[in-house]
Amino acid sequence: MNKIYSASTTAPVNIATLKYWGKRDTTLNLPTNSSISVTLSQDDLRTLTTASCSKSFTEDTLWLNGSKEDITGSKRLLACFRELRELRRGVEAADSAALPMSEFKLHLVSENNFPTAAGLASSAAGLAALVRAIADLYELPQDATELSKIARQGSGSACRSLFGGYVAWEMGSSPDGSDSKAVQIAPVEHWPEMRACILVVSADKKDTSSTAGMQVTVNTSPLFAHRINNVVPQRFELMKKSILDRDFAQFAQLTMQDSNSFHAVCLDSTPPIFYMNDISRAAIRAVDEINRLAGQTVAAYTFDAGPNAVIYYLKENAQVVLGPLKAALKSQDGWASASAIKPEVPTSFESRWLDVLGAGIVRVILTKVGGDPVSTSESLINDAGLP
Numbered sequence: 001m002n003k004i005y006s007a008s009t010t011a012p013v014n015i016a017t018l019k020y021w022g023k024r025d026t027t028l029n030l031p032t033n034s035s036i037s038v039t040l041s042q043d044d045l046r047t048l049t050t051a052s053c054s055k056s057f058t059e060d061t062l063w064l065n066g067s068k069e070d071i072t073g074s075k076r077l078l079a080c081f082r083e084l085r086e087l088r089r090g091v092e093a094a095d096s097a098a099l100p101m102s103e104f105k106l107h108l109v110s111e112n113n114f115p116t117a118a119g120l121a122s123s124a125a126g127l128a129a130l131v132r133a134i135a136d137l138y139e140l141p142q143d144a145t146e147l148s149k150i151a152r153q154g155s156g157s158a159c160r161s162l163f164g165g166y167v168a169w170e171m172g173s174s175p176d177g178s179d180s181k182a183v184q185i186a187p188v189e190h191w192p193e194m195r196a197c198i199l200v201v202s203a204d205k206k207d208t209s210s211t212a213g214m215q216v217t218v219n220t221s222p223l224f225a226h227r228i229n230n231v232v233p234q235r236f237e238l239m240k241k242s243i244l245d246r247d248f249a250q251f252a253q254l255t256m257q258d259s260n261s262f263h264a265v266c267l268d269s270t271p272p273i274f275y276m277n278d279i280s281r282a283a284i285r286a287v288d289e290i291n292r293l294a295g296q297t298v299a300a301y302t303f304d305a306g307p308n309a310v311i312y313y314l315k316e317n318a319q320v321v322l323g324p325l326k327a328a329l330k331s332q333d334g335w336a337s338a339s340a341i342k343p344e345v346p347t348s349f350e351s352r353w354l355d356v357l358g359a360g361i362v363r364v365i366l367t368k369v370g371g372d373p374v375s376t377s378e379s380l381i382n383d384a385g386l387p
Contacts, residue, residue, distance in 0.1 A: 060105050
């Protein structure tokens with residue numbers, strides 16, 4: 001029987017604070033603007049992927065969360081395979097003793113520990129884990145930034161999940177995408193106090209996929225050009241500085257402004273794209289109230305292409321930020337790690353927003369800034385090369 005070779009990697013979710021929205025090249029997944037994200041802890045949100053290859057495998061196969069996926073028409077995934085195999089061929093050309101893994105078919109098994117396609121950046125973690133696992137299997141010498149150019153072709157935001165901490169995806173200008181890559185602004189150790197509270201509104205799939213929504217916006221929104229040409233470039237530099245300076249008030253203000261800007265261009269599209277709902281808007285108002293009563297900006301909301309609220313705050317302000325939310329949502333799962341937080345609402349808090357959240361939030365996820373993808377001995381593939 002032919003030997004099966006395998007490698008496993010876990011990769012994190014990242015949540016953009018400066019949003020990527022719009023492509024100048026849909027084939028290469030080249031963005032119309034640069035973006036910035038915070039990588040979240042894999043203790044709470046991660047994808048585990050095992051990549052394996054063998055001379056006995058007859059086709060490239062992917063199993064995702066227990067289901068076999070039809071990947072024959074997935075141009076993005078096939079592009080990742082092609083690019084990684086090309087790099088492996090380089091390894092084999094340089095070492096005559098290297099196994100011809102580039103000629104073997106791949107079996108990939110991937111599992112998320114969070115809902116897929118629910119606005120929780122599942123594709124980012126999934127494609128990052130896939131690329132990193134295959135790179136480990138192939139023993140590729142390329143660093144995370146080089147691999148990010150491949151992950152980008154599978155899922156744009158996946159390039160940022162190849163790094164921990166605080167990450168920029170530089171849009172680049174080259175038509176071939178050679179300079180459109182992810183770089184780390186700062187590691188997790190630079191600002192470890194950053195925390196995130198995710199309010200999960202719905203685990204249902206989105207009405208409009210990110211891919212489809214982006215192109216509708218690019219083609220129809222008059223606001224879009226102003227955003228990418230004027231707003232984002234300035235905000236990109238300011239947000240990088242706020243991270244390097246650990247200036248939460250500035251970071252928070254920019255994060256909320258950019259979330260609002262992103263959803264404004266979605267609304268400005270024809271037909272309009274609605275990723276947020278009444279519960280999302282109640283989360284915004286709740287954060288406004290938290291900041292108002294704190295007398296300073298201690299919390300920042302952001303929404304990706306989905307209704308779930310991600311609220312950033314610093315560890316030192318956990319009680320102020322989480323107290324009112326816990327009071328409204330104490331019956332929901334997710335508070336185990338916040339037993340020290342008292343569920344309390346300040347006297348003058350506009351509590352109607354908490355009432356809406358209490359009726360609409362289905363899950364709370366408390367997490368923090370996290371590290372790089374991790375190679376692991378945990379395997380999702382059996383001795384026969386199957387899940």
